[in-house]
Amino acid sequence: MSQPYEVERWNTRARITVWAFVLGCAVLALAPLWGSPAFLSRSVVLFVYVLLAVTWNALAGYAGLMSVGQQAFFGLGAYFTIRLSDGGVPVFAAMAVAAGAVALVSVPISYVMLRLKAGEFAIGMWVLASLLHLLVNLDPLIQGETGISLLALNAFDPKTRMVVIYLFGLLSAVGVVAGMLLLLRSRFGAALQAIRDSEEAAGSIGVPVFRTKQLVFVFAALGAALAGALWLASTVSFQPKTYFGIQWMAYTVFMVIVGGIGTFEGALIGAVIFFVIETLLASFGLWYLILLGGTAVFFALAFPQGVWGYARNRHGWFLLPIGRTLITREKTTGAE
Amino acid sequence: MTDAAEHQAIGAARAAPILSARNLGKSFGALRAMSEVTLDLAPGEAVGIVGPNGAGKSTLLAALAGSFLPSEGTITFDGRDITRAGAAEVCHLGIAKTHQIPKPFDGLTVFENVRVAAAFGGGGDHAADEVAYDALKLCRMLPLANQRAERLGLLDRKRLEVARALATGPRVILLDEVGGGLTDAEAEELVEIIRAIRARGTAIIWIEHIVHVLLQVAERLICMDAGRVIADGDPEAVMKDPQVMEAYLGHSVE
Incomplete structure (x- = not known):
């Protein structure tokens, strides 16, 4: 006899989405073959936003860990790249190694930070970012707030450099998005949401609460570090204030809230929305910031669940199922 | 209960206890929530706990489930000291507890709620679908399987607590007021569910205010008052105990 139920994890729409x-x-x-240099360089900016939005959504939207200090890892990713490059590591390898090193560093940090609860965690992360900012300033190589440039990039001609940075960004963004999907579809995806909804209940059914939080914390640190290294490669100069600044969190929160916090698709959509607004309106200076703020207020009031959260709840839309649907084949009248 | 089941239960009570508490006590600051609680639970046994509000019933269950460290005393499960074990460890060993105030994972569906419990607290990821399905079926929640938990009413939330605890594959299940506020028909269904759990050989400790519902499952009754066990044994004898009557009615009935 076949089993009386089936658990659906894919459907046609999801397969189409993935393809x-x-x-x-x-x-x-293949964009290096058909895209203009301007296209490649703007794309890198989008990749940075995607990295930040997707990983912060994993942290805050799925695990309920409302960090406002991811710029700590963003800045550290850039700083480690500078340091490794200065130490003789080939510059593009330095970017990847730096991101990996930040992920490693985030492990001991997680032991301290994850003991903090809710608001304390949020503020604690911000304090951590400020602390790292100050520590990086102590490094004579950085020359305080004057900063330093990633000079090793000058060894490449502008075209090659742009292509490599672009592909590095594409690979990072795609890797993080795919990693996020795999994480959420694994049993740890449900565990994260369980912890977010009730930490006590999650523990009582055997979820390793601390380890699961650590997993997503390190994942988010890796994403922010990749973004930082990428931003450094595309702008060349490193000034601590710019990298460890809270504005990165303001952008990230904007993207995820507008797109739909706690939805897989929402973070990506939010990153694109932010990118489009910025691309179209950045030249308007002050008005750009006012419009950005206005958009955030509008969404907070009219669509608190964001674009995708609204579409999902209103119309039942989803592109990629991360949950599990139980389909029963027999008529269910209850227990025997 | 049939004679055979009764006989079996009496036999079980003589067997080595699966769960034991010795002189358990708990203080929250100046508040004394529980004192000198000693009890043994035999494998497969069903014990009811009654007592007025604030008697320490929930405190006892929470201590047994590893939700907090007792201030005094020891807890042994299957011959092993689990006094200092945390909730997740206790769950892995085979004790599951429902929460008096349901704590569903609101963002997950009913099936996903139960499946997390099966994947982490039960037999692991590969068997989790089957375990979750069985738990939902036993708790008669299959029609609600794909409903988000935040949309459930209170009764279904309580039943979800039972299904989730069950999916961890417990040898002892601790039920904290899963039947409060039920109509007679609903209570009858709940009793059937809990009997089915018991029929699997799972030992049960069940806190409930509605004694006649409780006694359809429990073959032994414990009464607590002011943090202490004041009576423990045959339900009828316990209910006639003068101390129990006083705890409930404020004075003993002549």
Whole structure:
């Protein structure tokens, strides 16, 4: 006898979405052949936003860990790249190694930070970012707030440099998005949401609460560090104030809230929305900031669940199922 | 209860206890919530706990489930000292507890709620679908399987607590007021569910105010008052105990 139920994890729409995503990635991977230098350089900015939004959504939206200090890892990713490059590591390898090193450093940090609860955790992360900012300032190589440039990049001609940075960004963003999907679809995805909804209940059914939080904390640190290294490569100069600044969190929170916090698709959509607003309106200076603030207020009041949260709840939309649907084949009248 | 089941239960009570508490006490600051509680639970036994509000019933269950460290005393499970074990460890060993105030994972569906419990507290990820399905079926929640937990009413939330605890594959299940506020028909269904759990060989400690519902499952009754066990044994004898009557009615009935 076949089992009386089935657990659905994919459907046609999800398969189409995944294939469209793969196809889109392939087209983007070939962009150095068809894209203008301006396209490549703007794309890197989008990749940075995607890295920040997706990983902060994992942390805050799925695990309920409302960090406002991811710039700590963003700045550290850039700083480690500078340090490693100065120490003789080839510059592009330095970016990848720096991100990995930040992920490692985030492990001991997690033991301290994850003991803090809710608001304390949020503020604690911000304090951590400020602390790291000050510590990096102590490094004579950085020359205080004057900063330093990633000079090793000068060894490459501008075209090659742009292509490599672009591909590094694409690979990072795609890797983080795919990693996020795999994480959420694994049993740890449900565990994260369980912890977010009731930490006590999650513990009482055997979820390793601390380890699970650590997993997502390190994942988010890695994402922010990749973003920081990428930002450094595209802007070349490193000034601590710029990298460890709270504005990165303001942007990230904007993206995730507008897109739909706690939805997989929402963070990506939010990153694109923010990117489009910035691309179209950044030249308007002050008005750009006013418009950005206005948009945030509008969404907070009219669509508190964000674009995707609204669409999902209103119309039942989803592109990628991360949950599990139980389909029963027999008529269920209850227990025997 | 049939004679055979009764016989079995009496036999079980003589067997080595699966769960034991010795002189358990708990203080929250100046508040004394529980004092010198000693009890043994035999494998497969069903024990009811009654007592007025604030008697320490929930405190006892929480201590047994590893929700906090007792201030004094020891807890042994299957011959092993678990006094200092945390909630997740206790769950892995085979004790599951429902929460008096339901704590569903609101953002997950009913099936996903129960599946997390099966994947982490039970037999692991590969068998989790089956374990979750069985738990939902036993608790008669299959029609609600794909409903988000935040949309459930109170009764279904309480039943979800039972299904989730069950999915961890416990040898002892601790039920903290899962039947409060039920109509007679609903209470009858709950009794059937809890009997089905018991029929699997799971030992039960069940806190409930509605004694006649409780006694349809429990073969032994414990009464607590002011943090202490004031009576423990045959339900009828316990209910006739003068101390129990006083705890409930304020004075003993002549």
